[in-house]
Amino acid sequence: MSPDMPSGFPLARDEALAWLRQMQLIRRFEEASAQAYSAGKIRGFLHLYIGEEACAVGAIRALLPDDALVSHYREHGHALVRGVTARAIMAEMFGKAEGCSRGRGGSMHLFDVSRRFYGGNAIVAGGLPLAIGLALADQLRALPRVTAAIFGDGAVAEGEFHESLNLATLWKLPVLFLCENNLYAMGTALARHESQTDLTVKAAGYGLPAEAVDGMDALAVADAVRRAAARAREGGGPSFLELRTYRFRAHSMYDPELYRDKREVEQWKQKDPIIGFISRMREAGLLAEGDLERLEGEVEAEVADALAFADAGTLEPVEDLTRDVYTPREAP
Amino acid sequence: MSPDMPSGFPLARDEALAWLRQMQLIRRFEEASAQAYSAGKIRGFLHLYIGEEACAVGAIRALLPDDALVSHYREHGHALVRGVTARAIMAEMFGKAEGCSRGRGGSMHLFDVSRRFYGGNAIVAGGLPLAIGLALADQLRALPRVTAAIFGDGAVAEGEFHESLNLATLWKLPVLFLCENNLYAMGTALARHESQTDLTVKAAGYGLPAEAVDGMDALAVADAVRRAAARAREGGGPSFLELRTYRFRAHSMYDPELYRDKREVEQWKQKDPIIGFISRMREAGLLAEGDLERLEGEVEAEVADALAFADAGTLEPVEDLTRDVYTPREAP
């Protein structure tokens, strides 16, 4: 908490509103995505992030524009916070050429290299080695940048997680391992896929700083990420952060949710990151009359605009199918 | 230590002599193998175990005949202690049909399924998942057997190590993870391939009992393995044992040993497991006049016999090349 905030709330009003707006945008955007899916405008796999918004907003707002991100397939929120427009993401999921990956990637593969957003990766833990490499490049080039790898609890069981943590720690690479622990890998509860359910204990075994954070609290997430990023930027090496969160929706649109108890879901909904953030803003006296209505209106409009944009989007010409399998060589 | 040994030495004389003999046999067998390699009778990769004999003798003598073993490519010693004859191993390395793998495997792939010795595996960490499966079969069949997976410190960095430890611990499988930490993965020193150089700390992160043992002391190794095996047999799940040892010879016959200091090797040779065992037997008054000469003579003869047997061995007919790619189906 920065002491200069008498309210005891670490953000100034405008900043706080911006955070809230982003969480609301993610929520609304995904609700609209689910509807578009039912309407058949989005196909393939669609993984909703609803309930986990505080992780994306807290973590990614704590990074600098020049830092890099490698995410997984549940990444709408990450892309939005990183500044990929709702238009570009919705168009991508509609399979349109105006999408952030030209419609080739869909929901699981949002890319915006101009923002150093190196994609949603749909092979669980498959993005971690890429993050190692991006950070290694920065280290070799002596650039004060960090790379954040975002993944789920399920990824922790994969060999690529293990190899990546060892490599990053061994080489003191500027990597932030951000584990969004939502307690399930698809239908498998943490205790049924991890022998060590305290993931910070497991990570600490590699000899890097490991900390658990309330993933329903954007401020707590931001604080932890900022500290870890600062350490990494100064050559202090990688950190592991467990963001304890929960997904309110099914794993994907196909998931009948046979594996968890509705009451458990309801309990977690009591910790809704948006409601929590709002009440803390209220306590701090940072919410003025009409703020919420205004934000909701803005967000609603932004999402509606994204849907319209995506609808109006064009299809990449079929002749371009084989384009970009290889990079065109510059003429010598 | 079993108290019933007034000498303070936990083995009766005959037993102690048997242990000593086995360590000497491994040493002599490998010296002869190196010579046979120079003579061109053994080809391919040959990895010597000299210096690590106490690990094989202590660990494998602590297992029951019905227990299973999965080893790596530095496994002559493991095979010998398990009861594979020097003849069958030497013939294997000579590429003869009388070899324990019909001459198809060579030094890295000694097999004797009749003794539940499931081979040297030459993919580092590649044998660990097999051990998981063997143990799972025993658990499902309610057989009071354990499976020992033997591997090196280098294997700890592999994803298959990570996945296997998690699975074994999660499912409480009767597996013993026996890590022969000889401080180098080929030419890479432990501190240059592991961010956490205390491997028991790393293993403990999975939530299984992890203990470091003096791998130059066969008795200490046996004691730790016996305790871990008993626990596993009673359903207590897997254990990780770090056997701290050292290889006196090069990694393989090709290795110029540019990566380590001769003095370091000399210091470790002071801890020679055979010399140490002998002096402790002496202290305990368990070595009689002429014992050593007799043992050396026996071992010498056994190795000479193995060489002669291998020399006289036959070549598998070329027509059998494709035999055993698939199992012949029983006539219906």
Add this chain to the structure above:
Amino acid sequence: MSAGEKRPGTVRMTYREAVRAAVREALQRDPRVFLMGEDVGAYGGCYAVSKGCLAEFGPERVRDTPLSESAFVGAGIGAAMGGMRPIVEIMTVNFGLLALDQIVNNAATLRHMSGGQLSIPVVIRLATGAGRQVAAQHSHSFEGWFAHIPGIRILTPATLEDARGMLWSALQEPDPVLIFENALLYAMEGDLSEDAGAVELEHAAIRRPGRDVSLLTYGGSLFKTLAAAEALAREGIDAEVVDLRTLRPLDDATILGSVARTRRAVIVDEGWRTGSLSAELSARIMEHVFYELDAPVQRVCTAEVPIPYAKHLEDAALPQPPAIIAAVKRTLGEAHG
């Protein structure tokens, strides 16, 4: 297949239900059988194949695994060495790449390398194929590619009968068997004989006899190929459709016999063209029935691109009936050209 009245003595079911029936039968008949994989239990299987099995057989025999493809596939291999008959489910072949070391260097190798001391009766089920807009990392068709590996058997059930019958037969094999289930087929409905059971694995099946050209295919492409054959029939071209069924070993007698009869062949393969199984088939035809050929063998394969998400691009990347029809006409045309 999904049209029309239910035939007497049959039950109407989906491919998914046929596989489930096979899994349940295996678990009921052989105590050594167990099912292991990601989300096969509590979730019911990512394609709902094993739905209900956890409740029926319990967590010992229907085992959810962590995301650890290499370890649980290797564990299946080890359990087979230890006397069990594991059915390992790899959600999709896309993740199977993470277990390829275990499949190639252990499952396919240990028997021969040990001089024949052991057998590895493990069955590995994998979903495969594109066509569901799940994009490049989830749309691989590697069943033909994996057929390169000696020591394993590869099955590609395309019909309800094979979906129902191949698993039990695979479990009787002493060696590792990989069964590739094309994910698009799970929803396919049809009538299956009430006493449907194990099927033989030795032979390719002629799904449609014909005189003018042999269409060689397998798995997800079978029905596209049959559709193309029907369209060709309406134009008076009588195509024979051969379903390979087993990709390793290939049933040369049936395949080459068909081509020798029709003197023309078109291969339809959902793999990327270069180095796909279609190449092996063409090479074998070259080697064995060259002098019977009236025209060069044609191949209709997937475009050599990572499979895109957008439907129109994905459709364009995959083998489709029009391309099959065009290829058939080329082989016929060229014969007179």
Add this chain to the structure above:
Amino acid sequence: MSAGEKRPGTVRMTYREAVRAAVREALQRDPRVFLMGEDVGAYGGCYAVSKGCLAEFGPERVRDTPLSESAFVGAGIGAAMGGMRPIVEIMTVNFGLLALDQIVNNAATLRHMSGGQLSIPVVIRLATGAGRQVAAQHSHSFEGWFAHIPGIRILTPATLEDARGMLWSALQEPDPVLIFENALLYAMEGDLSEDAGAVELEHAAIRRPGRDVSLLTYGGSLFKTLAAAEALAREGIDAEVVDLRTLRPLDDATILGSVARTRRAVIVDEGWRTGSLSAELSARIMEHVFYELDAPVQRVCTAEVPIPYAKHLEDAALPQPPAIIAAVKRTLGEAHG
């Protein structure tokens, strides 16, 4: 190649030294280049290729890695995305299977899947091949098999010139390049021109012109094939030997042009026969020069077995000159038969 007097203007060196010279040149010329892999540093490389490089370039640019094939190959991909020009050494392709997910699902895919937003200029060097009695798990020849994957390039330097020159050219490629070095060739000695440098990667090379039959091969089999061609010449059979050099993409013009001229072809491939690159070559010949062929294309490949340790069995499993000669005679014989 190793016989005779050193030619003027040349230096006598081994294939190993030629690769080392290429690695050193790359590290000297481009600060973005670094070498990363197991034991490339302190040990000097498992085949002594990078011996001395650690001392010359330091641990930042010659990086020993843990045994973590998937992570350090992925790290090479990521570092390339981050502006570097990594040379990743996978000791042997046998361990490359552990990194295949990174190669297929990331290196080969990310550019297309992101709509062309990035390029991945990573070079991966792998030793490959059998013939050294290192048994089944260390003797794979997967370079032809990997050629199935769109999005990557595959090079197989067989000569000193290519060993010396392909690496720099590969580093100029914007996309991932896999260079397969047949381990048997490292000790091959010969004379290399003093000013030897980068070579083009576009074309297959006709190593021996001939009129009667085209022998198509690459990598470790080139010299066996040339030896067979010499033996055939003594019998009055004039064989053309084509070294593919680049397995993906294939140089169809040179390959098919040669076969069209000689009207006969024998493919020599160290991969297991079924589904090897030889099948793709045969299929392309079928498709493009069928009407020019005087005889069916023959293949000489590795027997479909895990490679055994015993020398006589290993030799029997691999393509050898006598088998090549016999195959050539079959193609010639059949033409008149």
